[in-house]
Amino acid sequence: MKVILLKDIKGTGKKDQVIEASDGFARNYLFPRKLAMEANAANLNSIETAKKAQDHRKEQEKLQAMEYAKQLSAKQVTVQVRAGEKGRLFGKVTNQEIADALKAQHGIQIDKRKISVDTIKELGDAEAEVRLYPEVSAKLRLKVVAKEG
Numbered sequence: 001m002k003v004i005l006l007k008d009i010k011g012t013g014k015k016d017q018v019i020e021a022s023d024g025f026a027r028n029y030l031f032p033r034k035l036a037m038e039a040n041a042a043n044l045n046s047i048e049t050a051k052k053a054q055d056h057r058k059e060q061e062k063l064q065a066m067e068y069a070k071q072l073s074a075k076q077v078t079v080q081v082r083a084g085e086k087g088r089l090f091g092k093v094t095n096q097e098i099a100d101a102l103k104a105q106h107g108i109q110i111d112k113r114k115i116s117v118d119t120i121k122e123l124g125d126a127e128a129e130v131r132l133y134p135e136v137s138a139k140l141r142l143k144v145v146a147k148e149g
Contacts, residue, residue: 002039065133072138083146
């Protein structure tokens with residue numbers, strides 16, 4: 001009997017995969033536990049439609065992330081940190097500081113885990129990378145200045 005798996009089943013197959021299962025396995029195990037449904041034309045069509053809708057949604061999210069990346073690349077964020085006499089920082093610029101400065105200056109809230117920055121130990125210009133979506137990232141220009149007081 002051909003069935004469409006509704007969930008990943010170890011040793012049997014992955015979700016949305018059409019497999020050949022024995023009648024007893026399908027009727028006594030897969031169907032009662034809602035792990036599979038019969039592979040008829042209507043069910044195959046609904047699975048295909050759902051896949052197309054999901055692909056379209058992912059494509060739209062990626063396009064939106066690319067547009068957002070363009071906007072972020074055009075911005076510069078000023079990060080104020082404590083520094084010594086010769087422009088050396090006490091510590092380093094953290095992802096959290098960058099995220100807070102971005103929110104305060106431009107009203108853009110980004111999770112600190114999506115920001116990656118090389119170690120910045122001196123005042124001046126620097127760059128951080130913001131990962132917005134898989135395969136989509138933006139370069140964010142930073143200006144590191146000494147905190148007054």
